[in-house]
Amino acid sequence: MSDEINDALSDDFKHRRNGDIYVVTDEEKQSFQTNGFVHLRGVLSQTETDEIAKVYEQFLRREIAVTGRDFNDMTSGEFGTDASGYAIANVMCPRRYYPQWQDNIFERRAATIAEQLCGPGMQIDFDQLLAKQPGRHDAVFGYHQDQAYWIDTDDRRTATCWLAVDDSTIENGCMQFLAGSHREAVRQHHPLHRDRTESHTLVTELRDGDVMTLVPISRGDITVHNEGVLHGSGGNYSTGSWRRAYIVAFRTDETISAERALGFTHSHNDNIEVLDAVDGLHAKPSAGAQASGEATT
Numbered sequence: 001m002s003d004e005i006n007d008a009l010s011d012d013f014k015h016r017r018n019g020d021i022y023v024v025t026d027e028e029k030q031s032f033q034t035n036g037f038v039h040l041r042g043v044l045s046q047t048e049t050d051e052i053a054k055v056y057e058q059f060l061r062r063e064i065a066v067t068g069r070d071f072n073d074m075t076s077g078e079f080g081t082d083a084s085g086y087a088i089a090n091v092m093c094p095r096r097y098y099p100q101w102q103d104n105i106f107e108r109r110a111a112t113i114a115e116q117l118c119g120p121g122m123q124i125d126f127d128q129l130l131a132k133q134p135g136r137h138d139a140v141f142g143y144h145q146d147q148a149y150w151i152d153t154d155d156r157r158t159a160t161c162w163l164a165v166d167d168s169t170i171e172n173g174c175m176q177f178l179a180g181s182h183r184e185a186v187r188q189h190h191p192l193h194r195d196r197t198e199s200h201t202l203v204t205e206l207r208d209g210d211v212m213t214l215v216p217i218s219r220g221d222i223t224v225h226n227e228g229v230l231h232g233s234g235g236n237y238s239t240g241s242w243r244r245a246y247i248v249a250f251r252t253d254e255t256i257s258a259e260r261a262l263g264f265t266h267s268h269n270d271n272i273e274v275l276d277a278v279d280g281l282h283a284k285p286s287a288g289a290q291a292s293g294e295a296t297t
């Protein structure tokens with residue numbers, strides 16, 4: 001039996017896909033509003049995911065040139081070295097480095113999802129690859145709210161579409177969300193290592209009573225999250241399974257123009273003064289954070 005026929009027979013969600021469109025239900029829209037994230041099943045078929053994985057592997061093998069800090073280890077900030085040692089290989093802005101990837105099936109279907117969840121005027125702001133090697137217990141993506149990484153704009157609507165290129169499991173470090181936390185102000189964040197020249201990564205601490213929801217998803221599924229929900233992920237404890245994710249983030253035309261006018265492009269090579277102006281570094285610690293001993297760097 002061909003891969004395509006096998007794919008079609010084992011695909012419970014193909015009725016949700018119609019060409020470039022993926023139909024989001026009212027219940028899923030409500031879940032995105034309430035929790036700040038939603039899990040959408042079968043956004044890509046297995047065959048479509050295979051096509052994505054081919055280019056993904058070219059990036060990981062460094063067959064596609066990526067400049068400076070845009071290929072780094074998200075856990076250590078290391079870049080320009082042998083990536084086979086990276087716990088989380090992070091490629092920023094892959095569509096910029098490989099324009100042939102623009103308008104691929106994930107981008108097209110995710111665009112229809114962003115519009116259904118956030119309304120009209122949503123465009124791709126940036127994309128990213130995050131690959132956790134098997135057996136890397138240190139492949140931990142620290143807890144954060146995305147808005148903490150970004151400069152403030154008037155309209156913060158965001159749909160960050162996170163595609164599982166491999167089954168994403170509790171064992172290999174699936175996404176975790178703090179449901180409803182987008183209704184809080186941005187918490188104070190601090191760089192994981194000293195300052196932002198050392199590492200791009202920002203983190204915040206959990207507070208008493210915070211309970212993370214772990215969201216394992218199958219290959220071809222996505223999660224979508226907004227700019228405010230607190231999230232992160234654990235290490236890869238599996239012995240043989242990569243946890244590869246391909247992320248395409250949609251924000252409004254106005255936000256993207258405002259970011260670009262300030263020189264903020266989501267590249268890790270952006271000017272340090274621009275990066276130092278982001279929200280979470282300047283958020284005032286809340287009374288609750290001080291009471292629970294949250295870091296206030």
Ligand SMILES: O=C(O)CCC(=O)C(=O)O
Pocket residue numbers: 130141146160162174175231232233245247
């Ligand atoms: O892939 C991960 O573990 C984290 C991804 C993330 O923080 C994001 O997409 O905003």
